[in-house]
Amino acid sequence: MLPPDSPYDGFADTFAREAAVSPYNARYDRPTVLGLLGDVSGLRVLDAGCGPGLYLSELAARGAEAVGIDQSADMVRLARERLGPLAHIRHHDIDTPLTWAADATFDIVMLTLVLHYARDRVRTLAELARTLRSDGRVVISTSHPTADWLADGGGYFDARHVEESWSGGMTHRYWRQPLQAWFDEFTAAGLTLERLVEHRPDASMARTHPAEYEKLANQPGFIAFQLRKQGRTA
Numbered sequence: 559m560l561p562p563d564s565p566y567d568g569f570a571d572t573f574a575r576e577a578a579v580s581p582y583n584a585r586y587d588r589p590t591v592l593g594l595l596g597d598v599s600g601l602r603v604l605d606a607g608c609g610p611g612l613y614l615s616e617l618a619a620r621g622a623e624a625v626g627i628d629q630s631a632d633m634v635r636l637a638r639e640r641l642g643p644l645a646h647i648r649h650h651d652i653d654t655p656l657t658w659a660a661d662a663t664f665d666i667v668m669l670t671l672v673l674h675y676a677r678d679r680v681r682t683l684a685e686l687a688r689t690l691r692s693d694g695r696v697v698i699s700t701s702h703p704t705a706d707w708l709a710d711g712g713g714y715f716d717a718r719h720v721e722e723s724w725s726g727g728m729t730h731r732y733w734r735q736p737l738q739a740w741f742d743e744f745t746a747a748g749l750t751l752e753r754l755v756e757h758r759p760d761a762s763m764a765r766t767h768p769a770e771y772e773k774l775a776n777q778p779g780f781i782a783f784q785l786r787k788q789g790r791t792a
């Protein structure tokens with residue numbers, strides 16, 4: 559069964575152009591997540607919500623054997639164009655089981671700026687963890703709960719589905735929740751939090767985007783987590 563239409567369909571080209579160079583993606587999220595991933599040479603990596611393949615091309619350059627999946631047909635097309643015909647990129651919705659992936663296939667599952675879209679994050683994470691080797695890791699980046707709270711208002715502890723209109727006309731719907739709820743969901747999915755990183759802007763941003771640098775050096779925008787399967791034997 560094909561995934562449902564994605565809000566990113568029709569906006570994928572714009573996202574790809576912007577995310578290649580934007581301060582939030584190129585100088586904030588990617589340096590943080592790539593630092594957390596460390597040496598991936600020879601590792602099998604599942605990039606869930608791979609978008610236009612900006613991480614996939616970094617992973618390939620670093621010697622990883624990566625598989626990308628995304629709900630948006632437009633994003634899948636762009637990722638295939640970027641990575642070439644031999645790349646493993648599938649049109650797949652992370653709200654549904656990965657019936658095509660065997661248990662213990664991957665060393666790393668990564669979800670960058672995507673898990674806040676998942677309807678049932680415990681079910682999604684548990685299913686992704688099934689495809690991990692016993693000593694495998696899950697690496698996640700998402701909006702910092704404080705940033706969502708300041709942007710959306712209400713109480714910090716409110717957990718809800720938020721709808722925003724993005725420039726260009728895309729309707730952005732995501733889940734916001736306090737930090738403890740993220741932690742409880744990881745645990746319920748059978749994962750243990752090993753590292754928590756609050757993003758800091760790359761030093762180069764001070765030169766290229768001084769206003770964004772000033773903001774992000776002083777208040778959090780994104781957060782990253784590294785998780786391990788509970789009961790691993792390694």
Ligand SMILES: C[S@@+](CC[C@H](N)C(=O)[O-])C[C@H]1O[C@@H](n2cnc3c(N)ncnc32)[C@H](O)[C@@H]1O
Pocket residue numbers: 564566577583606607608609610612613627628629630633650651652653669670671672675676
């Ligand atoms: C903000 S973009 C991030 C893309 C990429 N991970 C990156 O950081 O460059 C979010 C991506 O998640 C994908 N996405 C959203 N919901 C999804 C779902 N349920 N299943 C799979 N992909 C999803 C979107 O299509 C989009 O490509």
